[in-house]
Amino acid sequence: MERESMEFDVLVVGAGPAGLSSAIRLKQLNADLHVCVVEKGSEVGAHILSGAVIEPRALDELLPDWQSQGAPLKTAVSGDDIYLLKAEGHRRLPNALVPKTMHNEGNYIVSVGNLCRWLAEQAEALGVEIYPGFAAAELIEQDGIIEGIITGDMGLDHNGEPKEGHMLGMALKAKYTLFSEGCRGHLGKQLIARYELDKNSTAQHYGLGIKEIWQVPANLHQPGLVVHTAGWPLDEHGATGGGFLYHADDGQVVVGLITDLNYDHPYLSPYEEFQRYKTHPVIRQYLEGGERISYGARAITKGGLNALPxxxxxxxxxxxxxxxxxxxxxxxxxxxxxxxxxLAAEAVIESLEQHPSGGQVLDNYWQKFTDSWLFDELFRSRNFGPALHKFGTLMGGAFNYIDQNWFGGKLPVTLKDTREDHAQLRPASEVTPITYPRPDGKLTFDRLSSVFLSSTVHEEDQPCHLRLKDDSVPIRVNLPQYAEPAQRYCPAGVYEIVEDETGSRFQINAANCVHCKTCDIKDPSQNIVWMVPEGGGGPNYPNM
Structure with missing residues (x-):
């Protein structure tokens, strides 16, 4: 069977904020360009998950008339509360003692999924072709130059053999290919290794964000209120991260917890920590009497400028x-x-004017990047994460207050965290197992009922997209050394240790996967490789 092929001037992989903004800017600068966006989700926004409070600065530049055009930024931030939580109590931090980067005046509480749906409409109106349900599975490389991607085959059984209706993936070629797959992108990871893009940067760092949307009674709802927290419950086990609770529109409250994936306790479960988080009185007061209507999880890339490849x-x-x-x-x-x-779109346009056939290294991008407010922001924030990692929530927070509020992010010192997140776990023999409370079904819930709310769907009879480099490692290495942490760090119940008459067996429930990528990041043996499943598979977030 011959593989079909299509050619474009520019191909964008991933219909997230970065990809769609690049596509729009390309067409704004040159309406004649043939621009295509491929998206692995069943629709634009289906795989998008973020807190989210958005700063409209970039949107103002890209589409200055976004308000009159009906962009889904409806709820302006009306209040900003930051708490340091303890198991028995809390302390609300005065605004004067909060790093100014945490202030949200002029920002909006949004669904980034809905923002992407709206951006896709703007892109299509300019002539951008957008194809959801097509997963970018492989790179097309010729003589060291990336010439596009191959979408995943459709209609393969679990052994990789063609079923009825089998279709080969398409070869999508372009003069330039822009990769915006989100955190720990499947192809982005390959590109970083292939071209050694990270050889001059420090180790990248990640967090796992778990989020729910609740419909709450009117008397509990305060549109525009933003709540951020630090401390409990993560600090009980030496972990860092933080919680958030945002009052969006239509009587909805967004609640979530970000767990930094550099934690060292092998029995820690970010999912269970999130369930505990909701029981704190500061958070419980806004949820009790409400109904949970959506759930999702996604890793975030948070290493900042020091880790930028x-x-x-x-x-x-x-x-x-x-x-x-x-x-x-x-x-x-x-x-x-x-x-x-x-910025990438502008660099591509300039390059195509000088080299119409494409395929160049976009060296002009770095100059544009360093001249922009984006670089300035990241430079001023370069110490934020390393300070928390090195000094903990209290002392790290104090450092960041001084750095941000007194020196504007230009303190003459640069902190660096060079240890990989996956290398931080202590042996299970050195710690005490953590016993988590059973869910009550009202405020706290089990994983499977949560995955159900994510509307995750995969074709059952397809190759497993969670590959093990060595099938023996989970039982031979990870179980005795770390009590196999995959069964705890995964927020969707994908990984299990099953005990039967033959002994212990590592089971992968790939159909549960919400594409958070945590396994690819946190596995201590780096034995799990996240691959793209059939296009259209995964979560179907309606409003995240």
Whole structure:
């Protein structure tokens, strides 16, 4: 069977904020360009999950009339509360003692999934072709130049053999290919290794964000209120991260917990920590009497400027969270991702004017990047994450207050965290197992009922997209050394240790996967490789 092929001027992989912004900017600068966006989700926005409070700076630049055009930014931030939580109590921090990057005046509480749906409409109105349900599975490389991607085959059984209706993936070729797959992108990871893009940067760092949407009674709802927390419950086990609770529109409250994936306790479960988090009186007061209506999880790239790889390579560029442009000091990555896409579009346009056939290294991108407010933001925030990792929540927070509020992010010192997140776990023999409370079905819930709310669907009879480099490692190495942490760090119940008459067996329930990528990041043996499943598979987030 011959593989079909299509050619474009520019191909964008991933219909997130970075990818869609790059596509829009390309068409704004040259309406005649043939621009295509492929998206692995069943529709644009289906795989998008973020807090989210958005800073509209990049949107103002990209589409200045966004308000009159009906962009889904309806709920302006009306209040900003930051708490240091303890198991028995809390302390609300005065605004004067909060790093100014955490202030949210002028920002909006949004669904980034809905923002992407709206951006896709703007892109299509300009002539961009968008194809959801097509997963970018392989790179097309010729003589060291990236010439596009191959979409995944459809209709293969679990052994990789063709079923009825089998279709080969298409070869999509372009003069330039822009990769905006989000955190720990499947192809982005390969590109970083292939071109050694990270050889001059420190170790990348990640967090796992778990989020729910609740419909709450009117008397509990305070539209525009933003709540951020630090401390409990993660600090009980030496972990760092933080919680959030946002009052969106239509009587909905968004609640979530970000667990930094550099934690060292092998029995820690980010999912269970999130369930505990909701029981704290500061959080419980806004949820009790409400109904949970949505659930999801996604890793975030939060290493910042120190961990940022070189983004450009022959024939393409990494954008947004595929590279790691999130500003962790603000806990915001949407506006930075959008700006990275806009800058890439400008670099591509200039390159095509000089080299119409494409395939060059976009060296002009780095100059544009360093001259932009995006670089300035990331530079000023470069110490935020390393300070928390090195000094903990209290002392790290104090350092960041001084750095941000007294020195504007230009304290003459640069902290670096060089240890990989997956290498941090202590042996299980050195710690006490953590016993988590059973869910009550009202405020706290089990994993499977949560996955159900994510509307996750995969074709059951297809090759497993969670590959083991060595099938023996989970039982031979990870179980005796770390009590096999995959069964705890996964927020969707994908991994299990099953005991039967033959002994212990490692089971992968791939159909549960919400595409968070945590397993690819946190597995201590780096034995799990996340691959793309059939296009259209995975979560179907309606409003995340």
């Amino acid at each position: 070189k983004m450009q390579f022959p024939g393409g560029i990494l954008l947004g969270c595929d590279a790691g442009t999130l500003n962790f000091a603000k806990i915001k990555g949407t506006h930075t991702a959008m700006k990275s896409g806009m």
